[in-house]
Amino acid sequence: MAMAQTQNWQPDITQQQTYTLHRASSFDPSGGNADFRTVAPGATYTVLDTDGPGTISHIWFTINDREAYHLKRIVLRIYWDGEATPSVETPIGDFFGLGLGTYHNWQSEMLSVGSIKALNSYFPMPYRKHARITVTNEGKEPIDSLYYNVDYRTESHQLPEDTLYFHAQYRQAQPNHGWTNDWPNNYVPLTNNKANLDGKDNYVWLDAKGHGQYVGVTMSVLQNQDGWWGEGDDMFFIDGAKLPSINGTGSEDYFLGAWDFGGKSFSYQLYGAPVVGEELAGARSSVYRFHFDAPIPFTKSIKATIEHGHANHRSDNYYSVAYWYQAEPHAPFPALPPVEQRIPALQMVGGPGNGSSTH
Known part of the structure; x- marks a missing residue:
């Protein structure tokens, strides 16, 4: 299926890129292999908190949570430029197309769920001043393991004023x-x-x-x-x-x-x-x-x-x-x-x- 008209969100790999690529991840800061975070019931965990100008290019989560329908109980929020109310607010499963609260594999241009329980987003998310991503556990059980990688780039120039x-x-x-x-x-x-x-x-x-x-x-x-x-x-x-x-x-x-x-x-x-x-x-x-x-x-x-x-x-x-x-x-x-x-x-x-x- 030809998709050329949708590829302009990707950098031109024939041209030298001038951004700096970063990753916020759940890696074990001690150098061990506990590359995850545990989130208690009622707690909010900040996945990303960074200054701009920049663009989030990819978000990946996988979750180990014993509670049924945890995909509906965990809430994903994203805030731009210090705003008080989020620009993204949704149960985490629904954001990745899993609105029934259970896992199934699927793929599209910007969202996909891979084998097994791998949640991916490629929506480009630019910000001028600041970006913050949080995950809130509204369930009754802890999230035993929250794994994440957020790839984002710091831009070498200010974003255009008309950036959406x-x-x-x-x-x-x-x-x-x-x-x-x-x-x-x-x-x-x-x-x-x-x-x-x-x-x-x-x-x-x-x-x-x-x-x-x-x-x-x-x-x-x-x-x-x-x-x-x-x-x-x-x-x-x-x-x-x-x-x-x-x-x-x-x-x-x-x-x-x-x-x-x-x-x-x-x-x-x-x-x-x-x-x-x-x-x-x-x-x-x-x-x-x-x-x-x-x-x-x-x-x-x-x-x-x-x-x-x-x-x-x-x-x-x-x-x-x-x-x-x-x-x-x-x-x-x-x-x-x-x-x-x-x-x-x-x-x-x-x-x-x-x-x-x-x-």
């Missing part, structure tokens, strides 16, 4: 509340003929203010109901538009598959569905899409959304991280849900395959 900063934001709906639970399948007239022209009650990936560009999303789905979860269109509202500035044709279409993904998983550089469930209540899926070919610009605001079922009739659980670049300051993020509410769990919402009619 990397951001990533977690959101979830457990569940999305569909407008009905009285439907036998996705395609009856009751649901299939419902209109949703303005995105009312769509699941929101990102609602940002300022100027910048959206570059993609990772999303995981836990089905509460039977049938295909993806009868929903993506809708982008740019610079305050009341009607969609960009309107898609279906969930699997936005993630650049087709026909319910054919029931098979796949993982490519800009798009994929590394986990594809069986279209039954309790099934789990994970998907991603990156817009490195054409990031979606905004000058005032952007609201990136997707329907949960056609016109939002379904009540499945969604967990997502949106990735974008923008000028600071950024708008406040939604409050991170309490840790126990982040654990994927089947919800009794009624409808096909779900025994309760309680919303």
Whole structure:
């Protein structure tokens, strides 16, 4: 697959580079082989704290934690230039596309999870004055071993004044509340003929203010109901538009598959569905899409959304991280849900395959 148009984030290796490369890592300062850190319950550990100008080019973690769903309990935050609120705030698993709280291997241009439990990011993250990365253990058990390598470079010149900063934001709906639970399948007239022209009650990936560009999303789905979860269109509202500035044709279409993904998983550089469930209540899926070919610009605001079922009739659980670049300051993020509410769990919402009619 030709990817030449996405390679400009890489240095030109035919030209002499003038930056100085550094690495923040969990190496054993005594010279021994205990190359990890232990993080107690409730504690925050600072992975990187450095002055600029510079650029983080690569982040790698691997974690040994005995607690179930520790990927949802450990929170990754990144702060630029001394800001009080983070520009990245997400459970660590979700940042690396593991929104179901369990490990699976997958690969893309900027994010990948390798064998075994190796979490990698190649998003370029420039900063003018300062960068700080923290990991907070919101679990009840210690992180027995936190291994990390963060590769970053100090630049020999100031960054351009119009440099945009990397951001990533977690959101979830457990569940999305569909407008009905009285439907036998996705395609009856009751649901299939419902209109949703303005995105009312769509699941929101990102609602940002300022100027910048959206570059993609990772999303995981836990089905509460039977049938295909993806009868929903993506809708982008740019610079305050009341009607969609960009309107898609279906969930699997936005993630650049087709026909319910054919029931098979796949993982490519800009798009994929590394986990594809069986279209039954309790099934789990994970998907991603990156817009490195054409990031979606905004000058005032952007609201990136997707329907949960056609016109939002379904009540499945969604967990997502949106990735974008923008000028600071950024708008406040939604409050991170309490840790126990982040654990994927089947919800009794009624409808096909779900025994309760309680919303």
